[in-house]
Amino acid sequence: MKKLVLLTTAIIANLFAYSQNLTITGEIQQPTGTSVYLYISNEDRTNTYLDSAALDENGRFELRAELENTTQVVFTDGNENAQLIASPGDALHMTVNTRFFDETMAFTGKGSEKYNALLHLYLINETITQTLLNSVEKADTNEAINTFNTSYDSYLLLAEDYKLKHPELEEYITTIQNNAPRYKTSLLKYYRTEKEFSAVVKELKNTPIVDFKGINLQGKTAQLSDFKGKLTVLDFWATWCGPCRAEFPAYKELEEKYGEEINFVSVGVYCKEEEWKKMATEEGFKNNIFLSKDVQDQITELRVDFIPRYIVLDENHNILDAMAPRPSSGELQGFWE
Numbered sequence: 001m002k003k004l005v006l007l008t009t010a011i012i013a014n015l016f017a018y019s020q021n022l023t024i025t026g027e028i029q030q031p032t033g034t035s036v037y038l039y040i041s042n043e044d045r046t047n048t049y050l051d052s053a054a055l056d057e058n059g060r061f062e063l064r065a066e067l068e069n070t071t072q073v074v075f076t077d078g079n080e081n082a083q084l085i086a087s088p089g090d091a092l093h094m095t096v097n098t099r100f101f102d103e104t105m106a107f108t109g110k111g112s113e114k115y116n117a118l119l120h121l122y123l124i125n126e127t128i129t130q131t132l133l134n135s136v137e138k139a140d141t142n143e144a145i146n147t148f149n150t151s152y153d154s155y156l157l158l159a160e161d162y163k164l165k166h167p168e169l170e171e172y173i174t175t176i177q178n179n180a181p182r183y184k185t186s187l188l189k190y191y192r193t194e195k196e197f198s199a200v201v202k203e204l205k206n207t208p209i210v211d212f213k214g215i216n217l218q219g220k221t222a223q224l225s226d227f228k229g230k231l232t233v234l235d236f237w238a239t240w241c242g243p244c245r246a247e248f249p250a251y252k253e254l255e256e257k258y259g260e261e262i263n264f265v266s267v268g269v270y271c272k273e274e275e276w277k278k279m280a281t282e283e284g285f286k287n288n289i290f291l292s293k294d295v296q297d298q299i300t301e302l303r304v305d306f307i308p309r310y311i312v313l314d315e316n317h318n319i320l321d322a323m324a325p326r327p328s329s330g331e332l333q334g335f336w337e
Contacts, residue, residue: 024062025061033079035053037051037052038052065086077098113165117162124155209319217281231313236308246328249328267290277290
């Protein structure tokens with residue numbers, strides 16, 4: 001009889017443990033979609049969806065999932081994601097405004113402390129990183145790096161405090177700590193590269209641009225000096241570049257509106273000629289130059305290390321801005337309006 005009671009108790013305990021649901025209710029202000037989703041991101045880059053919910057007219061939702069163990073899950077509104085460390089039995093209420101998704105996300109309810117701790121770590125790391133990168137053109141290099149190192153060391157101490165306070169976060173925070181040396185090395189390398197690039201861009205201002213040559217859509221020689229006499233906007237892009245293509249609508253809108261008084265020159269780089277020709281034709285760019293791999297050394301001094309890249313020239317093709325704003329920013333036309 002005693003054995004039967006123990007066995008029954010064990011079965012009930014197991015069933016109770018298995019049935020511990022994660023519940024997330026919440027409200028999204030300024031929603032960008034109509035539904036929210038909760039899923040696990042797998043190592044093979046597939047997703048296992050746990051639940052989804054349609055937003056009501058007030059942006060409210062409710063998500064439920066059965067969890068056996070503390071698990072890293074992803075919440076998304078279809079536009080932005082948030083990684084959460086979820087445990088069986090957590091009952092959360094979440095609020096967020098999509099205008100500042102990460103910054104306004106907050107949790108209350110059972111288990112909410114660890115969610116807010118995780119959010120704090122993310123936001124602090126983001127702030128420290130952006131402070132360093134935003135100092136590229138302002139701060140002394142050594143001062144900026146010393147400030148970053150001091151702040152990051154404090155961040156790691158805070159992470160250790162949270163790990164001790166929230167055992168459920170131990171695995172996640174240990175990963176942060178183990179990756180910290182590599183993260184710092186990579187970020188500081190990027191910072192120094194950006195610092196060097198910023199100096200090059202400043203030196204290019206008010207200097208004559210190299211008169212590079214390529215081909216146009218007809219396969220004939222096209223030369224930058226063909227467009228002298230007007231303010232000129234150069235757009236360096238490639239067929240495989242998603243951010244480049246994302247700028248095409250705004251670029252073409254400017255070309256359509258100001259093309260009589262301003263030269264907009266589309267410069268294809270780092271891609272295959274036939275693919276460039278097809279895309280440039282489909283997009284209907286008016287002025288085109290393609291620089292094949294064999295002739296791209298002509299633009300080495302311009303440091304077109306990443307794309308899209310925009311350069312603005314005066315009527316004599318002196319460089320006004322070697323790192324001009326993107327067309328979608330609404331700031332590019334400030335050079336002539």
